Amino acid sequence: MKNTVLAMTGITILLAAIGVLQQGPEIIMQALMAGGKMLIGVVPLLIAAFILAGMIQVLISKETVNKWLGKDSGLKGIMLGGIAGALIPGGPYIFYPVAASFLLSGAEIGTVVTFVVAKNLWSLSRLPMEVALLGPKLTLIRYVVTFIFPLIVGVMANTFFSGYADRVRDQIRQMQGTGEET
Amino acid sequence: MIIAFIILIILAAAASAYAYKKGDGSHKNGFRIAGNTFINIAPLLFIAFILAGFMQVVIPPELIKGWLGEEAGLKGIFIGSIGGALIPGGPYIAFPIIATIFKAGAGLGTAVACVTGWALWGVITTMFELAIIGHRFTFLRLGLVLIFPPLAGIIANIFF
Numbered sequence: 228m229k230n231t232v233l234a235m236t237g238i239t240i241l242l243a244a245i246g247v248l249q250q251g252p253e254i255i256m257q258a259l260m261a262g263g264k265m266l267i268g269v270v271p272l273l274i275a276a277f278i279l280a281g282m283i284q285v286l287i288s289k290e291t292v293n294k295w296l297g298k299d300s301g302l303k304g305i306m307l308g309g310i311a312g313a314l315i316p317g318g319p320y321i322f323y324p325v326a327a328s329f330l331l332s333g334a335e336i337g338t339v340v341t342f343v344v345a346k347n348l349w350s351l352s353r354l355p356m357e358v359a360l361l362g363p364k365l366t367l368i369r370y371v372v373t374f375i376f377p378l379i380v381g382v383m384a385n386t387f388f389s390g391y392a393d394r395v396r397d398q399i400r401q402m403q404g405t406g407e408e409t
Numbered sequence: 410m411i412i413a414f415i416i417l418i419i420l421a422a423a424a425s426a427y428a429y430k431k432g433d434g435s436h437k438n439g440f441r442i443a444g445n446t447f448i449n450i451a452p453l454l455f456i457a458f459i460l461a462g463f464m465q466v467v468i469p470p471e472l473i474k475g476w477l478g479e480e481a482g483l484k485g486i487f488i489g490s491i492g493g494a495l496i497p498g499g500p501y502i503a504f505p506i507i508a509t510i511f512k513a514g515a516g517l518g519t520a521v522a523c524v525t526g527w528a529l530w531g532v533i534t535t536m537f538e539l540a541i542i543g544h545r546f547t548f549l550r551l552g553l554v555l556i557f558p559p560l561a562g563i564i565a566n567i568f569f
Contacts, residue, residue: 231539232453239460246467254466262462266455272414273454274447275421281443282424285435316413318499319537320454324446327542340550343538347528352413353500360504361524365511368569369521372561373528380553388549398543403442404449 273320280324289333296334298389305381308338312345312377316352327399336392337385345377453540461533464497470506477510477519485519486562493526493558503527517569522562529554 246254296304308329315322322343330339349370357366428436477485477492496503507527511520530551538547 231544232456235453235456235460235536235539239456239463242460242463242467246463249467258463258466259459260462261465262459265461266458272417275414275417277443277447278440279417279421279424281441281446282421282428282436282439284442285439286424286428286431316416318413319534320541321413321417323538323541326546327446330542330546336549339546340553343550344529344554347531347534348525356500357504357524360500360508361511361520362508365517365520365524368517368565369524369561372521372564372568373525373557376529376554376557376561380550383553384549391545391549395543395545395549398545402449402541402543403446 269318269320272317276317276321276324280328283325283328284332287332292329292332292334296329296332296338298335300335300338301385302382304335304338305341305378305385308334308340308342308381309345309349309377312342312347313349313351315346322346327403330392330396331399335385336388336395337381337383340384341377341381344380348373348377450541454537457533457536457540460536461497464533465502468495468497470496470502473506474510474513477515477523482516482518482566483563485516486522486559486566489515489519489522489562490526490530490558493523493528494530494532496527496531497533516566518562518566521565522558525561526558529557 243255243258246258293299295307300307312322315325326339326343329342330336354366357369361369425436425439428439473492473496477488493503493507496506503524507520507523510523515523535547535551538550
């Protein structure tokens with residue numbers, strides 16, 4: 228957590244230095260404005276996303292998650308994770324809180340990795356925009372070529388990194404300050 | 410964005426209403442978890458947005474367009490994957506850039522690698538991932554998708 232803050236602050240300072248050298252000191256204001264504008268635009272979305280993620284954790288029982296998305300769900304969990312990923316709208320500040328709440332509720336690591344990768348590759352809400360801006364041919368080829376990827380990563384994660392899931396969960400609990408949750 | 414917001418509000422409201430109807434204080438618990446998470450992650454999110462702002466200013470779209478140029482073949486695919494990852498922003502920013510390089514003569518494989526690189530290796534998405542779900546998950550996911558953007562470009566070039 229602390230290291231992440233340090234690393235991200237470091238990259239920001241580095242980028243700022245490059246920007247100032249290239250384009251002069253006024254870019255700092257420009258960048259802060261650009262970031263600030265983005266942040267203000269997504270605050271309502273962020274609040275809704277965190278409420279949704281919180282409710283998922285209290286509403287969906289461990290047993291339900293286990294049955295559908297957990298260890299024993301296997302390929303079914305991966306498929307459901309992929310469908311959920313394709314359906315969820317919005318940017319990373321929305322689907323990552325939801326992905327974290329899936330993991331904490333007991334979803335298997337492969338299910339959640341598939342959820343995230345399917346959001347990135349199968350996203351339905353992005354499809355009209357992709358067709359409009361890139362054209363139907365390029366979009367179709369892109370979907371066909373990458374179609375299987377979300378399922379492959381889910382199976383790989385479950386096969387090779389099943390034991391790693393608890394370490395991921397520990398870190399999320401620590402980050403969310405909900406270490407006491409079970 | 411507006412549609413995403415409406416869908417999300419409906420989902421959040423429905424889940425909250427359902428939790429309230431359960432009558433066992435679940436909704437309070439849900440709000441408490443949401444508030445805790447938000448407060449704890451807020452500083453990281455704040456840095457992530459500032460970082461995103463700097464990326465947009467320091468890496469202007471013209472730079473990436475010039476960089477990708479008319480490269481084709483395997484070299485184009487690799488440059489496309491990395492260029493896609495560096496595009497700072499969501500689909501509204503990424504797709505017009507990729508459309509421009511494709512129309513300017515970049516190969517099909519380069520364009521497919523670029524979209525896939527943006528979707529899977531995207532630096533800004535990865536920053537949010539680090540901030541919200543932690544580096545353990547982030548590194549695992551990145552490791553698993555590492556070969557996909559160039560692979561997608563290669564498959565596109567071979568079959569289409």
